[in-house]
Amino acid sequence: MALTLVSSNKCAGGFQKVFEHESTELKCKMKFAVYLPPKAETDKCAVMYWLSGLTCTEQNFITKAGSQLGAAEHGIIIVAPDTSPRGCNIEGEDESWDFGTGAGFYINATQDPWKTNYRMYAYVTEELPKLINANFPTDPEKMSISGHSMGGHGALICALKNPGKYKAVSAFAPICNPMQCPWGQKAFSGYLGPDRSTWEAYDATVLAASYSGPQLDILIDQGRDDQFLSASQLLPDNLIAVCSEKKIPVVFRLQPGYDHSYFFIYSFMNDHIKHHAKYLNA
């Protein structure tokens, strides 16, 4: 698959690049950001996938999250795709900021008019890794996933639905139980239809209850002063309760004073990269 370089900037001793390509899953042009650490010049590196939240593109993470120094230190390639297909000209895609464009929710839609293009789950778990492994010096066995908010939800479900595929998983202020929160309900009913049983396949809390596979070690950071936490959009307690029950290892940190922004992500990005490095470089 042909990749077009959109931009390249030297950063932290490596290179922060942005590429564009024709996506077969999403049936449109998609951009993604990839950070290549200094180690990539000589060796194969592990890959961490970062899934951004509502309204983001591939740009927010690479300009605001402060991930490059940590990635360079630990020799990890970080891939940050866009959050939804773009320019598909679907009616209603730009109506709300929490549904449609910029709000792919990392699922494979089953409902019209979304089902043709809105296949972010397949894109992130299948197409993108293939593309990355074919074009960059990667170790295909060493993959991990992380994300923020909607992307946090995406990271959790990708890891829970693909036991053993991701060597590490972490999330910043994830939507833990979309079936129970306004955002999730809006998105799922739009993309997946009214049958709630179809939503379960994309709900981290539900998936955790029936998870079986290699042991996970999930790190979750949550700002205490996050408005969406208090608005019951995120519902981490539900996930924690299930994980405690099922003995899925989770370390959940409630960070006082922090909100939902990239300032919060920036503050704890290093801890997350270290968490990933521990498993990717083992």
Next chain:
Amino acid sequence: MDLYEIRGGGLGVIAEEAELQELSRESTAMETYNVGSPPSPTAAEDGSDGEEDAFKEGETEGEIILIRDQLQEKVAEMESFAGHLEEIFLTVEENFGRQEQHLEQHYNDVLQTLSQRQDESAARLEEEKKSKLEALYGQLLACGQALDASKELIETAQEVYRSQDKRLLLKTVMPTIKRIEEFAKDEVDLTLSTCLEFNTPLADLSDVKTMMDSINVVPAPSAPVINPQMPNSATQTSLRVCWSLFSDDTVEYYELYYRPVLEDTPADSTFTPQVSKVTLKETHCTVADLLPNAQYELWVTATNTTGISPASEKALYMTVPSPPVIKQRECSSCPEAALIRWESGNTNPVDSYTVELREMGADGTESSITESIVAVPTCQCLIQLQPGQRYLISVRAVNIGGPSDRSEPITITTTGTFFYLLEDTAHPCLSISEDGFTIFYGDEELPISAMALDDNTFTRCVAVLGDLIPVRGRHYWEVEVDDGTEFRIGVAYEDTERNSYLGANSTSWCMRHILSPSRHKYEFLHNGWSPDLRVTVNPVRIGVALDYDRGTLSFFNVNLEQHLHTFHCHFQNYVHPCFSLDNPGALTVHNSIEAPEYTFI
């Protein structure tokens, strides 16, 4: 008789003997040969005879060699005997020479004394003679004078008698007659004023006599010279003393005296330590049955038939100390170093200690190389070591007498960090297992009397500190708990407040587990503050990783290899691991574990 003659003669005798032996051997050999040589009718006999021949020849050869060796031995013995005789002869000659000299000198002395005496007597007699002569001469003069006087008188009287002048005669006759009468009355003392005999007192020759007597007797010896203590000649209970005689005195035996030197001179000076005595012929002695690390005063006298020499100067010797005893429970280690503590093993101070270490191979063999650290002034030593090795470490105490025996060794393994608990700091309600690594907080109420009056124990928090080696580097240990144990584990400064709870102050950092009816709660406390954290799988084996350089203290769920939390703090001083139980329960400390890779990313 010339020794060489003796020797030569002797050899000659031996040579003759040897010749004789040889001849006899030869003759027997020839005999056997002769026996074998006459031809025999059957071929078989021939062959066998020939064999016998060869066999017997071989035998005799062997015997010859044997005898030759014996003779050679004898020759050697004779030679050494002759050598000894020569030595003795020379010694005797020497001794005679010395005696001769000695006697000559002695006699010279006697003669000198005698002539001295003679001179003295002669001088005295001269004096006497002189005085006697003077006396007599005086007497003579007196007599002469008297004689002259009487002569004068007589002449005067005659003159008066002869004078014609009758008047003058009458005038002077009476006084003259008186004078003559008086004069006639005068008795003339005709005795000699001095006796003619000389007073010759018997000369006091008693000292000459003793001198003459002592010629036949050897003089008493002069004081021997005792040597100062030789290094490494002493043991814990014995001293090797040597002395010498710097004169030609003959000595029959020596007497060595010794007594211990007491530290303090007791007020009651009647208690003086007993003096022991050893009688011996050699000029050295190993005195045994002494106390270790003690000072002794020694002196020696030499005795022969004449008498005892004056005592030598008193020498001070010191026995070697007893070996120290390593305090197993107070030693700690980490991959780069070990801290060893010991008890002196001696009641009195020693000069210094020597620490010895030997590497041990994986198969249990000890390296032949011992590294020593000398001049250690106190009863502890921090030793730099290589990581991942096993060492046998022992200590010796050293004083001027030398080093003591090695103490019982301690085995140190430089894998991970190793420490015991500081049992002095334990809260009274905390009991510690035999092996020192499990702590229990029992249900029973402790009597008030058991509540510590000790400054060092925790009084509110049921806690104890660990004795971490004071080395700034990376340390790792694990703590085993069970699901229901409410604990606090972490690190604290040595002087952390004993009446405060771990984590509630600025001198301690700990992970705390609280059991509430609904769930498990985990806190990471410092200065009373903790981040808000939830953990879904309760750790039962917790890894604690301390990194002084990075200023981090991290906690892990070991079974999941899961990172729980990291404190970031620049530790000003050394910290100690701390453990407490908030409710009845137990926890076990696991040590000497190599830190897993993920703990120090």
